[in-house]
Amino acid sequence: NGLPTLFCAPIGHRQERGDYQESWQPARISDKDLFEAQDMAEKVTEALGGAGLFGVEFFLADDGVYFSELSPRPHDTGMVTLAGTQNFNEFELHLRAILSLPIVEITLEKKGASAVILAAENSNHPTYAGIDTVAALPKTDFRIFGKPTSRPYRRMGVVLTSDTLDTSIEEVVERAKTAAQLVTINS
Template sequence: VGIPCVVKPLMSSSGKGQSTIKSESDIEKAWKYAVEGSRGDVVEVIVEAFVNFNSEITLLTVTQNNNPTLFCSPIGHRQERGDYQESWQPAHVTDTAIAEAQDMARKVTEALGGAGLFGVEFFLTDEGVYFSELSPRPHDTGMVTLAGTQNFNEFELHLRAILSLPIAEITLEKAGASAVILASAEGTPLFTGIEAIAALPKTDFRLFGKPTTRPYRRMGVALVSDTLDTPIEGIVEKAKAAAALVTVGN
């Protein structure tokens, strides 16, 4: 694999326990951090070659009991501190890259089995598409679909697949973006700015109902949508501005 490389727990989420080894002196620290951030009682880690990527995408993949696997339009996203901060749909991805990602997503999800929605993440590089990781459930970056970007949002798709209800097709209806609403300190959440975000056009929001806060904990999400011919970069900026209107104190 070589150095630099990435070390992560066998099972974790939101980047917990993941670190980059840049020299041999980082090895022991990376091992301890991965074990501490692991879920379950399996003391194993994954060591991966470092990938220089241009961007990341999530391909929401729907496996069905008696019907073919379906794919949503790719979702772009930006990560910080191991957590997604903004996501947008559609992401600017070439047809070749989409085909590569769909082929890998189909093989991985069908090998795992079961019916439902998977959040399958990929790195886009100059050399091609690399599989990153998979979540066997609706994905945080997929919350952008709550802005009405698709005919079915990710939660509706997950439920239909589990219940074996037919999904005729998944269509892209609008361009949209999501941006997280973050807490700034530990305590009991107290939201301000709700009326301000509620007054914005083409904007919606969700508050997660988490009982406690801590710095950078994701407490909600702002959602903005517009027509498909609207530049996605502008929609992302509007989502970030909307999220910034809501503060989470205690």
């Protein structure tokens, strides 16, 4: 299609039971591994064609990077971009690409993290407690997914935290995890 492949700052994430639990941006990765991952991602996405956001996941090992999977759409691990980590979040990037609107560059604006809000039990009419507490925290936001039912370990929302580029990413991730645990889903 002749359009360039653009990359955001790398996003790291942790999974449990096969599901995303936290993500953070930027992820620590060597220049060599980042170049290798971007080279592989560009080859795969250009071979697939089309326009839009592609979430390309890699495993980072001591001897390099290994392709894991590709999502041809915004992905839950990329919700960290809703914390304002970059000039366009993943949904804005996807829309701009499919609508052929310009994306001159993607710039990292601040560090950010996301952590899921998990349900603990089954419910046909879940309600939420603790949202007001999370809403009052500095540099913290949240999204509730509006799912009509809950079950143990179902992702019902996400907490987003951010801070300046000189803040440690571990601190930003820990704030997101702590804030997510303040929200409970009741039946």
